[in-house]
Ligand SMILES: Cc1ncc(C[n+]2csc(CCOP(=O)(O)OP(=O)(O)O)c2C)c(N)n1
Ligand code: SF4
Ligand code: SF4
């Protein structure tokens with residue numbers, strides 16, 4: 001069959017979301033941030049939320065998220081996205097508000113903000129990109145860096161006696177009664193990305209239904225910081241990150257209920 | 262028996278040559294071209310177009326959303 005017979009508008013099955021604009025993303029080739037941005041744009045379009053969504057951009061590689069997803073945005077100081085989101089969501093309860101944060105932003109400098117926003121059960125979605133490193137600033141150790149993992153500040157590998165243990169902050173968040181849906185997903189394969197999309201859809205719906213905080217971790221890669229090709233980084237993530245940060249729902253309940261785990 | 266045939270269009274200039282789509286394709290349709298685009302990236306293209314089933318796996322994993330996918334049923 002001639003491919004020109006196939007490439008016709010009536011046969012279209014997958015196309016760029018209209019909520020993603022045409023700016024070329026500044027991310028490194030193969031960076032997970034692009035996949036997660038794309039999924040959020042698709043959901044905002046499919047759920048008809050473009051006019052009522054407010055994103056809170058972090059400090060980290062995703063600082064320019066506002067250049068790509070065509071919605072309203074507010075940039076926050078490092079780690080403070082949950083505090084800014086609290087203000088926006090409380091003043092504009094009819095809007096859908098989400099934060100988008102890296103592991104340095106959320107689990108290091110912003111630990112207090114995320115804990116208290118989730119504990120208060122602010123009606124927001126938190127997207128947590130865990131790539132185990134500070135990508136933007138040159139690949140320094142993050143709280144999430146695995147034991148033995150080489151970074152620019154742990155050239156001999158993370159030593160837990162010196163640097164502490166890799167923090168499973170999502171498990172801590174799941175303990176907080178303010179959260180209703182807490183899950184850990186990934187985006188390294190088409191199946192994982194499709195599952196992530198279903199989780200994010202559910203999380204967005206929870207916010208629209210005023211169920212409190214929904215928290216979606218995405219175990220991610222930073223191939224530049226890890227000093228690997230994008231494909232090797234996905235393989236390394238599967239072999240090393242996923243056993244320590246296993247995928248799946250940690251909590252799916254009503255606000256006010258305590259988690260089982 | 263109805264079969265499906267697919268085809269993809271890669272935005273050659275938007276492609277960053279990360280190869281994630283090449284890995285994600287279950288039918289080894291895609292490869293990186295030996296030529297580069299204006300930014301110097303080896304861009305993705307259909308090396309084996311006859312094998313494409315339009316499953317969209319390549320499009321879903323592309324961080325730069327460079328792939329548009331089409332599919333038809335053939336009998
Ligand atoms: C108050 C403050 N402290 C430190 C920095 C430097 N800084 C910028 S981004 C960053 C860490 C980013 O890591 P992460 O949140 O994991 O994002 P990634 O780039 O990995 O996606 C740091 C420490 C800053 N911009 N502001
Ligand atoms: S440095 Fe890492 S997180 Fe930042 S854009 Fe590059 S790959 Fe992505
Ligand atoms: S649509 Fe499916 S079969 Fe076709 S190139 Fe993409 S991944 Fe391969």
Ligand code: SF4
Nearest residue numbers: 276277279280282323
């Ligand atoms: S996934 Fe996208 S950017 Fe990467 S090689 Fe394929 S088309 Fe190019």
Ligand SMILES: [Mg+2]
Nearest residue numbers: 102103133135
């Ligand atoms: Mg990071």
